[in-house]
Amino acid sequence: MPLAVSLGDPAGIGPEIIAKAWERRREANVPPFFAVGNCNGVTAVWDGPIRAISEPAEALRCFNEALPMFRIDGNAVVPGQPDVEGARNALDALELAVGLTRSGAAAALVTGPVSKGQLYTIGFTHPGQTEFVAERCGVAKELVAMMLAGPTLRTVPVTIHVPLREVPDVLTIDLIVQRCRTVARGLQRQFGIVSPRIAVAGLNPHAGENGALGREEIDIILPAIERLREEGLDVVGPLAGDTMFHDRMRATYDAALCMYHDQALIPLKALHFDDGVNMTLGLPIVRTSPDHGTAFHIAGRNIAEPGAMIAALKTAAECARRVAEA
Numbered sequence: 001m002p003l004a005v006s007l008g009d010p011a012g013i014g015p016e017i018i019a020k021a022w023e024r025r026r027e028a029n030v031p032p033f034f035a036v037g038n039c040n041g042v043t044a045v046w047d048g049p050i051r052a053i054s055e056p057a058e059a060l061r062c063f064n065e066a067l068p069m070f071r072i073d074g075n076a077v078v079p080g081q082p083d084v085e086g087a088r089n090a091l092d093a094l095e096l097a098v099g100l101t102r103s104g105a106a107a108a109l110v111t112g113p114v115s116k117g118q119l120y121t122i123g124f125t126h127p128g129q130t131e132f133v134a135e136r137c138g139v140a141k142e143l144v145a146m147m148l149a150g151p152t153l154r155t156v157p158v159t160i161h162v163p164l165r166e167v168p169d170v171l172t173i174d175l176i177v178q179r180c181r182t183v184a185r186g187l188q189r190q191f192g193i194v195s196p197r198i199a200v201a202g203l204n205p206h207a208g209e210n211g212a213l214g215r216e217e218i219d220i221i222l223p224a225i226e227r228l229r230e231e232g233l234d235v236v237g238p239l240a241g242d243t244m245f246h247d248r249m250r251a252t253y254d255a256a257l258c259m260y261h262d263q264a265l266i267p268l269k270a271l272h273f274d275d276g277v278n279m280t281l282g283l284p285i286v287r288t289s290p291d292h293g294t295a296f297h298i299a300g301r302n303i304a305e306p307g308a309m310i311a312a313l314k315t316a317a318e319c320a321r322r323v324a325e326a
Helices: 014-023 039-043 057-062 084-102 116-120 129-136 164-170 173-191 216-230 261-272 307-325
Strands: 003-006 033-037 050-052 067-071 109-111 145-149 154-157 197-201 234-239 255-258 277-281 287-290
Touching (some): 003 084, 003 307, 014 033, 014 307, 033 039, 033 057, 033 084, 039 067, 057 067, 067 084, 084 109, 084 129, 109 129, 109 307, 145 173, 145 261, 154 173, 154 261, 173 197, 173 216, 173 277, 173 307, 197 216, 216 234, 255 261, 287 307
Parallel strands (some): 033 067, 050 067, 109 287, 154 255, 197 234, 197 255
Antiparallel strands (some): 145 154, 145 277, 277 287
16 A cells, blocks of 8 residues: 655645655655645646546556645645645645545555644644644544654654743653653554663753752652563663763663653754654554654755655655554
8 A cells, every 4th residue: 555645834845855755766765655735835846747646546556657646626835935725735635644544545644744833823723743643543642652763763752842941840750651651562563673672861961960950850750660660661761861862872772762852852853854754653553754844944945855754754664564564
């Protein structure tokens, strides 16, 4: 089965990187996929062949000759100039792509970058695509985890879009335990790692210095780790955030559980900015996306790099294969 790829905001770089991924299908060994969204977003930045399809199976038959697209009607698109119509189109594309994947017509879901600010103008109430997809799959948002994955590092933030000053109040033993359980199951199911090794970061500098720089490690993080160990999981920590991402340390674990957004995303993007993949663990489907945003400022200039989209496509196909074979 092909992969379903939602276009994202049609005024962003989603259309360009999807088209470029198709162009590199042979040299990069990109798995068959079809795009879902406003065709005008693609034709505004690309003059390659497009084939309109009415069912996912058609994508397999035409993938070598043209970019297959489930077309959603929409107005003309001006790259770099997002509008309300584009936000509606992005949401419609996401909804359709999720439905096709849930129905089994697509092997996995890959989501193009959206602007949450634009989506909020049309009544979107979710923090991001992750929570929207989880709801459509019937999974509580507390039971999913956002993983950022690159060739040498996987990170998972326990708290995501939370102001930094509020993170200590949001962190709980139960939240850390649930995130870690989801990560362990995801590594087993989608990556084929039988006994995942998970490193847990501290919140404070130097992991709190035994309470001298904060007690969150003592009162929250360490009790969570102890509970997870009692469940048989291979978990270490809390580790100092400034020493757990160098080469030798990364070789000792399969994923790093981080306490807040930037603690997880900065090392991943520093190492794998052009091939980092955002994944949602805990869903009944495989979902990935490139680990970057809409980049409206470069849309339409033909300089967007498709590496992260290609990585998201290949990762989705590999994970879907493992899940199917399990």
